[in-house]
Amino acid sequence: MSITEFFSIWPLAWETIRVSNLTEFLEKSLIRLPIIVPVVWAALTVSKRRSEMHRLAEEYAHKEALAKSYEGFKQQIIDMDINTKAMLAELLEVLLKAVSLNAARTLGGKHGDKMPAH
Secondary structure (H helix, E strand, O other): OEEEEEEEOOOOEEEEEEOOOHHHHHHHHHHHHHHHHHHHHHHHHHHHHHHHHHHHHHHHHHHHHHHHHHHHHHHHHHHHOOOHHHHHHHHHHHHHHHHOOOHHHHHOOOOOOOOOOO
16 A cells, blocks of 8 residues: 655656555554645535536526516517507516526525535
């Protein structure tokens, strides 16, 4: 068995040391835990926050698309000139229901956040 002794990105270097038994392996691994655990925790936290921000961006992009669709439908209703007032009221009601949903609700449940390695 071997364990990483030193790792550097620039210049690329990776040194390992050989361990002869399980006790020595555990001792050398436990020494590195104070460094490894915070790095893994930070990677998981950043991954989750990135996923949340991506979902919120998608939610607001959807609301933007709804607003643009409303303008297009409104113009079509005005161009048709058939019972315009009632149709515009109904269109506005449907749009308000769709837009009034809180975007933060997408952050509520589980969304299958993946580990950073995935």
